[in-house]
Amino acid sequence: MEICKGSSTHVEGIAKVCTEGYWTTYSDIYSKEYIETVISDFYNRQRILNEVTLVSKEWGGYFVAIENDEIVGAGGGGMISDTSSEIFVLYLDPNRRNEGIGTLLLNAITNQQKEFGATEQWVSVQKGNQKGIPFYEAKGFQFQYEQKGYHNKEKDDYISLRYKRQI
Numbered sequence: 001m002e003i004c005k006g007s008s009t010h011v012e013g014i015a016k017v018c019t020e021g022y023w024t025t026y027s028d029i030y031s032k033e034y035i036e037t038v039i040s041d042f043y044n045r046q047r048i049l050n051e052v053t054l055v056s057k058e059w060g061g062y063f064v065a066i067e068n069d070e071i072v073g074a075g076g077g078g079m080i081s082d083t084s085s086e087i088f089v090l091y092l093d094p095n096r097r098n099e100g101i102g103t104l105l106l107n108a109i110t111n112q113q114k115e116f117g118a119t120e121q122w123v124s125v126q127k128g129n130q131k132g133i134p135f136y137e138a139k140g141f142q143f144q145y146e147q148k149g150y151h152n153k154e155k156d157d158y159i160s161l162r163y164k165r166q167i
Contacts, residue, residue, distance in 0.1 A: 001101065003108045006052040006062030006074065011045055013071030014052070014062055018043040021091025029128050030158065042089075051076070057116045059088070063108040065101045072096045075105040077113060080122065085113035085167075087123040102135055110167055121167045127159040140165040 006014055019039050026035055041047075048062070055061035057079045065073035075090035087109060092101050113121060123141060125132040137143075141163035148159065 002066045006064045011048045014074045018091045024094035060112045073101040083119045085118035124160040
């Protein structure tokens with residue numbers, strides 16, 4: 001298993017793992033239309049190409065987990081203030097959960113964010129996400145508050161749970 005920064009050669013694999021991971025995670029929580037909109041907005045090839053090319057403190061780029069030339073996980077985050085960082089995305093091949101891949105990706109993102117000066121790390125997890133919530137709680141994230149879902153449209157009432165940990 002290799003963890004490295006994503007590049008233009010990884011765009012297809014990142015799109016695939018994020019799309020499959022998103023569907024698996026949220027098919028029982030979100031409407032089909034909502035899932036399709038999020039995937040279209042965030043996991044399209046052009047956006048991912050931009051996100052592996054245009055890297056900054058605010059978006060540290062994608063990290064990928066590669067095994068046998070296949071991307072089995074992808075994640076990324078960035079700084080939201082001088083000392084606060086956030087995990088924006090972290091998905092695995094749905095058939096590769098509970099193998100430590102998510103932990104390796106989280107560690108890579110966290111190390112980058114510490115280099116940027118982060119002392120605390122945030123993540124939003126959809127209420128009812130029984131894949132993400134136990135993972136982040138096991139990594140020391142503590143629930144802080146609820147808020148309206150980031151990508152909600154007027155008719156949507158999805159709730160995000162905000163978690164934080166010291167790093």
